[in-house]
Amino acid sequence: MSKVLLIGAGGVGTRLAAEVAALAGVSELVLAGRSEARLATAQRSCQAQVPGARVRGLPLDVGVVERTAEVLAAESPDVVVMCASLRSAWDLLGRSDEQATAITRAGLAVRLPYMVTLPLALMRAVKESGITAPVANLCFPDVTGPVLATQGLAPTVGLGNxxxxxxxxxxxxxxxxxxxxxxxxxxxxxxxxxxxxxxxxxxxxxxxxxxxxxxxxxxxxxxxxxxxxxxxxxxxxxxxxxxxxxxxxxxxxxxxxxxxxxxxxxxxxxxxxxxxxxxxxxxxxxxxxxxxxxxxxxxxxxDGIQEILPDGTVHMTERAREAVAEVDRGLGEPLRIEDLPERVALLDHYLHPESNDSDAPHSSIEG
Structure with a gap:
């Protein structure tokens, strides 16, 4: 019987948690995330759908690498499932303002900073912790996976798609x-x-x-x-x-x-x-x-990805760059690993101005 650590108690994370809790080979499901309210809701949902399931909530900001490494080492999960991103992929669904429309038209590549920041932090923590459990990543894996691979930090597999x-x-x-x-x-x-x-x-x-x-x-x-x-x-x-x-x-x-x-x-x-x-x-x-x-x-x-260079730098397609040019050309510039916090802040400036404060890169974590 095995322990699964699932990170991210948003919409899809909560749905997935209930299915994982029901698996015959899972003896314990640990739900981790920043929001204690969401964790409690996800835990209740799992236990209502799977009576008798052993489900535990664990407050954790996965973006804090040292703390996450400590948790991974202490929990020693058999499988890690990553469902958390800085913003949900559905974050712009239904929006018709100029900024959201342009960025949606560019393809998901322009919002890659939202999708790759937390998986990068997790994989750094996995390496630091020394655990050998497989990691399954749900956050835009077709692109975040190869970006992380350039850093020697590829998850075992992606999910979905x-x-x-x-x-x-x-x-x-x-x-x-x-x-x-x-x-x-x-x-x-x-x-x-x-x-x-x-x-x-x-x-x-x-x-x-x-x-x-x-x-x-x-x-x-x-x-x-x-x-x-x-x-x-x-x-x-x-x-x-x-x-x-x-x-x-x-x-x-x-x-x-x-x-x-x-x-x-x-x-x-x-x-x-x-x-x-x-x-x-x-x-x-x-x-x-x-x-x-x-x-x-x-x-x-x-998706707006022209090329991923060996150092992890992502080049956008011409179509993606043109789509965001009237909003801010900086959104379509090559994205380097070290530029992630700055690019997250730039995206938030146009898409979520209400969150433009000192911790904007961690203003909303979705699952």
Missing amino acids: VGMLLLRAAEAAGLDPRRDLIRVVGHHAQMFTAAQGIRPPAGEDTPRTYLGDPPRRADDLPYRPAARQPGSDFDALTVAASTPVIEALLPDAAPLRWSVPAPEGLPGGYPVRLQGSTVTMDLPDDITVEEAVALNSTWARG
Whole structure:
């Protein structure tokens, strides 16, 4: 029986916590986050949905590396699940003001500082603590994973995204994704439209979807089920795609063939074999790892990512830079690891002026 530490008790974190607490291999779920009120709500929700589950709240600002390292060493979890970001991915949903519209149009890359700051702090704490537990990251993993990999701090796997494409393909084909072999190579940028049933324009590449072995291409499948709506409807699919991965990371878990974002820090998503902390690539014979990485690096442009340099600097696409130019050209400039606090403050200046104070980079942590 295993202990899981889940960081981030926001909307998707709370949903995921209940599913993790219900897993047969989990003896204790520790919920960590800055807001004690949210922790208490998430804990009550878990215990109401899973009577008898052992769920404990732990106040923690994961952005404080030294304290987080102490907690990791003391708790010694078997799996760490990262669901906390400085701002939710749905933070701008429904906003129509000029700044929010421009930044949304640029793609999620411009808001990368919100998504990567806390996973970076967590992975620094993991290294400092010396724990060897696998880390599953839900925060924009297709991009944060490869950025962290340049620092030698890649989480074990990401969650959601390409796994969501896998579930939609299974639904369209009437297959059981745990029993029937479905393998998907795809990126978050494609998931966002595919989950809404929006097919790309003619000539644009779709995720590579493979059924069975020998594999049969069926790239249209993720677009065929009923459209999901951004927000809580997406979150439900995210949780469904993430729970089997977390279960497979537990010690002595049964092996799982699934598709996950950023295995060992690769950009985008890939089919893998999971068992405990072991993750191995599971690509069909017609595509190499190098080809799959090249595809995902190209698809990342749909999120506004032109290139991630070996030192972790992220270059935005021309489209992303043009989208934010009328707000502030600085938002589209190359993003260096050391510039994260400054860029978070700049984003908050335009998107959340009410939080522009001395601790603006930590003004709101979402799960």
